[in-house]
Amino acid sequence: MRILHTSDWHLGHTLGGLSRRLEHQRFFEWLRDLCVDHQVDALLVTGDIFDSANPPASAFEDFYGLLADLRAAVPDLEVVVIGGNHDSPTRLEAPHPLLKSLRITVLGSLPRLETNSSGQMPIDVQRVVVPLHDRDGLVRAWCVAIPYLRPADLATRWLAPSMADNVQDPLVEGVREVYTDAVEYAKGIREPGQAIIATGHCYMAHGKLSELSERKILGGNLHALPADLVSEDVSYLALGHLHLAQIVGNNSTRRYSGAPIPLHVDESHYPHQVVLVEFSGEHVQTVTSVRVPRAIEFLRVPETGVGSPDDVLAKLRELPNDTGDIPPPQWPYLDIRVRLTDPMPDLRTKIETELANKVCRLVKITVETPGTYAALSDTIANASLTELDPEFVFMKLHESRYGGPPKSLMLKTFRDIVNRIAEQGRPV
Structure with missing residues (x-):
């Protein structure tokens, strides 16, 4: 079986006010052809499909257009899409009943069942654990499709203030419980030779961030999820959120595919890619990174x-x-x-x-600029602004920004402005 892992498309994104639609459309054309050429059995998209919770209509048009193109080009392709922290769970899941009939699974948020006799709301594992078929219609793997988890998605006991006295990080342990429950269900229904694949949209420990374009999630990146979050029973962990493609814990089967296009100028040097994963039975045989052509x-x-x-x-x-x-x-x-x-x-x-x-x-x-950007209060102690000479404040500000005094023409201009204000009887 062969799967293709991609994430963090951010449809509707703009850069300096400029639309990225052309780049996304070129990427989708290339992605469709890649699925055809490599006879991909399943496509996993691990979150941040859209750039915001309320993307433009053109973003939805391109997303559904891709799904239609994939269905026409690869009729037997199965698609699993999970929501990320940028996505609106309800908007993403709205067409799920229709898409399900096309073998496209969309999970915007973690589904739970009604409260049981123990007062708990168990995970709807039958929705979360998705069978993946090969071209002959045989189940070759089970995908544990976990979307971006907000604190409210965790069992309520992990959010109780008293829980902090019992475990080191209740939020992390709450996430671990979600994966454990879902993976255990998958283990119970799989047959010999069937792989277990899991998804996630999260920040794993020691991941390399793009600080200018990635939001902190799950209570901030201080709640980094450990590399052993999922058990060894999971053959491949497909992650989203970090825009730089990377592996987790030196394990090539736990990885972020990265974003397919640069989402900030500081990401232009990233090796933008998707990941092809080949399985032999329940084991990963090969993991191949495929570079995405740069459209612009x-x-x-x-x-x-x-x-x-x-x-x-x-x-x-x-x-x-x-x-x-x-x-x-x-x-x-x-x-x-x-x-x-x-x-x-x-x-x-x-x-x-x-x-x-x-x-x-x-x-x-x-x-x-060469200055230190030190605050005025850092250089002058116990003085109020009204007690300071305006020219002194101006000189200190210029020094903090540019590392030295202003040129004579600028200083003269400043003095002229101060004098005009004083002549008008206004406070300086």
Whole structure:
């Protein structure tokens, strides 16, 4: 049996106000062809299908369009989709009755049954544990489809204040219980030679975060889930949430597939990929990372480090001019990083002037300065702002940002402003 693992699509995402729809559409075309070429039996999508709980209609159109294309191209393909922390569980699950008839399972949140005689609401394991068939219709594996777990999804006893006195981290142990219960059910119904596969959308211990585009989850990343969260009975653990593809605990069968496109300029160097997993009976035979083609390139000026304003502007002049050969939606994204030793209020205007008619789209300008950014209270003790001279405060602020005093022209301009305010009888 062969499965394909992918996650963190973030449909509806924008970068610097620019739509990523073209990149997602190119990825979907490539993904469909990959499923055909490699005769994939099951596709696992492990969360953050959408970028927000209320994505644009175009995001739903592309998602359902992909499912329809997959059904037409690979009629026997089974699809399991779980919700992530960015997804709305109810919106994701809304078409489940229809999709189920097409062998597409969608779990936006953890389903539970009615309260039993013990006062507990057990997991609906019959919905969570999904049979995966091969092209001959035989069950070859069982997927324990666990979506992103919010604290409210855990058994109520783990949320009791007194539980903290009994276990080191009640939230982590509550998650462990969910996986244990579901995996034990799968073990009870599987036959010899059938693998158990589990999914998750979570933060595992020692995972490498993309701080600028990944939200902290499950009470914050301090509640990192341990590598031994699931038992060795699980042949493969398909994870989502971290955008950088990586394995967990040096075990190649526990891994994040990573996002298929960069979701921030700082992710442009990531090895964006999907994962093909081949099974022989209940054991993983091979795990292969397949790089996703980049539909739109990222440019950085300068290529490494930061540049002075003059150097940056000179490099922008060297960028190719628009000749009409490439449609603007396919132009590369541009990330600029500049170091200022003095304020430069017209920096963006100068950059935009140089970029006129250039084949690129500006998404970010990062400005670095040599100052320490120390607060005024850190350098002056026991003084109120009203007791301080305005020029003294201005000098200290400039020093904290730029590492030294302002130039004479700037200081003169500041004094002129202060004098005008004073002449009007207004407090400075």
